[in-house]
Amino acid sequence: MSRRILRIELRRSTAVWVALLLAATGGFMLRALNPPYENWMQVVTVQRDMMQLTWPLALAAGAWQAYRERRSRVEELVGTTPRQRWQRVQPIAAAMALAAAVGYVLMLAGGLANIKDVGGYFSPGAVPIIAIGALAIVGAVWLGLAIGTLLPSPLTAPLLVVAGFAGLAVLPQMLVEANREPGTYLLLPFLRGPRDGGFFPQVLSTGANLSQLLWLAAVAATGLTLFAAARTRTRVAAMIPAVAGAVAILPVLPNQVAEAWLPDRGALKLICTEQRPQVCVPRISRHELDDLQEPGRRALAVLAAKLPNPPTRVVGTLDDAPGRPAVTQPADTLPAPVGVAMGTPGSGIDMPVSASEGLLWALLDGAGTRPCPDLEGTPEDPNEEYYLARRAAAAWLIGQVPPEEQQLPGGQAKSSGDGTVTQVLDALHALPAEEQRTRVAAFREVERTCAAGDRLEILTGTPGPG
Amino acid sequence: MVRAVDAAETAPTKYAWAIHAEGLRVRAGRRMAVDGLDLRMGTGVHGLLGPNGAGKTTFMRAVATVLRPAGGRLTLLGETVNGTFDLRRLRRQIGYLPQEFGFYRRFTVREFVEYIAWLKEMPNRDVPGALQRAIDRVGLTDRADDRMRTLSGGMVRRAGIAQALVNDPTVLLLDEPTAGLDPDQRLAFRALLRELSVDTCVVVATHLVEDVAAACTDVVLVDAGRLVFQGLPADLAAAGVDVGADAGAAGADLAAGSPAERGYSIILRRHRERLGAGS
Numbered sequence: 001m002s003r004r005i006l007r008i009e010l011r012r013s014t015a016v017w018v019a020l021l022l023a024a025t026g027g028f029m030l031r032a033l034n035p036p037y038e039n040w041m042q043v044v045t046v047q048r049d050m051m052q053l054t055w056p057l058a059l060a061a062g063a064w065q066a067y068r069e070r071r072s073r074v075e076e077l078v079g080t081t082p083r084q085r086w087q088r089v090q091p092i093a094a095a096m097a098l099a100a101a102v103g104y105v106l107m108l109a110g111g112l113a114n115i116k117d118v119g120g121y122f123s124p125g126a127v128p129i130i131a132i133g134a135l136a137i138v139g140a141v142w143l144g145l146a147i148g149t150l151l152p153s154p155l156t157a158p159l160l161v162v163a164g165f166a167g168l169a170v171l172p173q174m175l176v177e178a179n180r181e182p183g184t185y186l187l188l189p190f191l192r193g194p195r196d197g198g199f200f201p202q203v204l205s206t207g208a209n210l211s212q213l214l215w216l217a218a219v220a221a222t223g224l225t226l227f228a229a230a231r232t233r234t235r236v237a238a239m240i241p242a243v244a245g246a247v248a249i250l251p252v253l254p255n256q257v258a259e260a261w262l263p264d265r266g267a268l269k270l271i272c273t274e275q276r277p278q279v280c281v282p283r284i285s286r287h288e289l290d291d292l293q294e295p296g297r298r299a300l301a302v303l304a305a306k307l308p309n310p311p312t313r314v315v316g317t318l319d320d321a322p323g324r325p326a327v328t329q330p331a332d333t334l335p336a337p338v339g340v341a342m343g344t345p346g347s348g349i350d351m352p353v354s355a356s357e358g359l360l361w362a363l364l365d366g367a368g369t370r371p372c373p374d375l376e377g378t379p380e381d382p383n384e385e386y387y388l389a390r391r392a393a394a395a396w397l398i399g400q401v402p403p404e405e406q407q408l409p410g411g412q413a414k415s416s417g418d419g420t421v422t423q424v425l426d427a428l429h430a431l432p433a434e435e436q437r438t439r440v441a442a443f444r445e446v447e448r449t450c451a452a453g454d455r456l457e458i459l460t461g462t463p464g465p466g
Numbered sequence: 467m468v469r470a471v472d473a474a475e476t477a478p479t480k481y482a483w484a485i486h487a488e489g490l491r492v493r494a495g496r497r498m499a500v501d502g503l504d505l506r507m508g509t510g511v512h513g514l515l516g517p518n519g520a521g522k523t524t525f526m527r528a529v530a531t532v533l534r535p536a537g538g539r540l541t542l543l544g545e546t547v548n549g550t551f552d553l554r555r556l557r558r559q560i561g562y563l564p565q566e567f568g569f570y571r572r573f574t575v576r577e578f579v580e581y582i583a584w585l586k587e588m589p590n591r592d593v594p595g596a597l598q599r600a601i602d603r604v605g606l607t608d609r610a611d612d613r614m615r616t617l618s619g620g621m622v623r624r625a626g627i628a629q630a631l632v633n634d635p636t637v638l639l640l641d642e643p644t645a646g647l648d649p650d651q652r653l654a655f656r657a658l659l660r661e662l663s664v665d666t667c668v669v670v671a672t673h674l675v676e677d678v679a680a681a682c683t684d685v686v687l688v689d690a691g692r693l694v695f696q697g698l699p700a701d702l703a704a705a706g707v708d709v710g711a712d713a714g715a716a717g718a719d720l721a722a723g724s725p726a727e728r729g730y731s732i733i734l735r736r737h738r739e740r741l742g743a744g745s
Contacts, residue, residue, distance in 0.1 A: 068570065075568070076568070080560060
């Protein structure tokens with residue numbers, strides 16, 4: 001391939017515009033349409049998910065570029081030149097591929113501007129996600145070039161955007177409910193992030209990455225061959241890579257996309273303060289360490305003053321998947337919620353108080369334990385009574401009515417069905433001081449081990465209103 | 467200037483005619499636009515004349531290897547155009563300006579001509595020199611780095627001639643090359659044709675009889691896909707001198723034209739009369 005011609009095509013074709021289009025639309029969506037990202041893995045996964053839109057755009061860009069031949073009416077002149085088609089298309093295919101890949105990577109700038117901790121942990125698992133995304137977008141422009149050559153019309157490009165968007169963004173969602181995507185969805189250019197895990201750091205399994213790599217490379221090869229083909233026979237042969245890729249991959253795909261996501265061990269490694277008492281967070285939440293230290297040590301001090309056998313260090317714990325196994329939490333560790341989505345029940349961050357104050361309440365929720373999965377209820381129907389008991393334990397430790405109830409005149413009930421933390425606290429305060437201490441300690445113990453038992457009864461001696 | 471000369475350039479010519487058509491039939495869509503054409507063209511400038519629909523463009527497209535002959539025989543540079551011959555070798559030696567010359571609007575003149583040079587598989591080392599020479603020859607030197615879309619109609623035509631010339635073709639096919647050229651440019655173009663006539667088989671399809679009379683070494687007149695006349699420009703003009711012989715109402719409108727134009731009309735009319743009498 002001639003370098004001089006490649007340079008001409010890079011400057012004079014739509015290549016530069018394609019790179020800018022992808023970088024601008026993708027970058028804008030990464031920057032503006034999502035809340036700040038906790039980590040890099042989230043950015044690159046959202047970038048892949050956005051391929052529902054960027055992939056059809058790249059496809060259309062390829063088709064529009066291919067329409068140049070017909071639009072410029074050069075077909076007759078070019079047809080009388082000796083250079084064979086497969087050679088002739090190389091510079092433009094290379095220029096468009098380069099533009100698409102660069103545009104895809106530049107998109108990340110939008111994510112860069114919207115990430116909480118830019119210098120934070122960069123999971124090696126993010127690299128294949130980006131690389132495979134770039135490959136998919138290159139495949140899209142090549143496929144677009146091929147379609148634009150076979151259907152040279154000004155309507156081809158806009159129709160491809162519509163069809164691609166319908167096929168990628170609308171149809172798959174209609175067919176399958178969220179979180180239940182079958183493994184065949186790994187064949188689509190976009191990638192569903194680790195939905196079940198919320199912000200729990202995960203990486204795509206090597207097998208899934210390899211399957212996608214092989215399949216998307218096969219699609220790109222088919223697109224390029226189809227574009228470079230001069231004869232019908234070659235065009236039919238161009239289907240071979242895609243078909244072979246699908247046949248090779250289908251048997252090894254997991255049953256569900258969710259199975260392809262594995263915990264990111266590197267991201268979970270703890271980093272701790274040197275100062276005692278120790279405060280630790282997973283590497284991926286490094287940026288939360290500073291804010292956690294002051295309330296973390298205050299919470300340790302409160303627990304040490306009021307309860308026997310108190311924890312001695314704070315460890316940031318990620319909000320992991322619902323349905324996680326109920327394991328006993330170690331007695332010497334005070335779990336701290338990190339990487340928590342705003343407004344999650346029990347997170348304690350949805351209150352009209354300072355972040356530090358909110359964190360203290362969150363740390364002491366359930367007398368310094370994490371909620372037991374079996375008792376939490378579902379996100380749609382949370383177990384309010386359970387959360388009430390946990391909150392009352394925190395209020396007893398801190399010695400205050402929780403901030404959300406401080407604002408209610410006279411500590412009235414929020415709603416008719418549920419009691420208030422104030423009511424539970426009053427019932428607890430009615431007991432002798434030593435029994436209060438014993439009951440809260442016992443409450444902490446059952447919460448820590450997730451043992452059975454009515455939590456309000458354990459705390460106050462009287463079963464809950466429900 | 468000294469340059470290396472390769473074996474292909476010094477090889478002796480093995481054919482008598484660059485273009486040789488025998489009973490050639492070529493379809494344009496459903497119509498048989500070239501229908502039994504017998505024609506021989508060697509080195510020199512051949513002016514291809516004929517009324518609209520005579521088959522000029524179809525003949526040019528057949529020679530340019532855009533269209534396949536439907537019948538008869540077409541021999542280009544000594545090789546018969548059929549299913550098996552080496553199309554690529556032939557195409558390297560052809561320069562072609564289509565009647566409807568399409569181009570990439572965003573390219574500069576230099577880039578577009580270079581792109582065509584690459585498509586014609588010119589060796590990389592020859593390209594820069596050939597490029598500049600082609601652009602100079604059509605007088606676009608000062609516009610070489612302007613975008614194609616900024617050129618006027620005449621300049622686009624000249625850029626089209628430059629891309630046809632760039633590979634120093636053995637057969638140069640120019641379909642309506644002077645459309646849009648101003649009088650001064652047409653004079654320059656005629657000079658260019660004379661220069662090329664030394665070693666190239668140039669075929670110029672045109673409606674402008676004056677261009678043919680002034681710059682061609684050979685005149686070819688076709689009608690309804692067949693050869694009507696082939697001869698020197700002087701022969702064409704000579705046919706127009708004795709208009710008196712063809713007097714009458716039909717001849718009155720001929721008085722205004724130049725001898726060559728009159729000759730063109732008279733030869734065409736006689737040919738049609740003969741056909742009319744024959745059928």
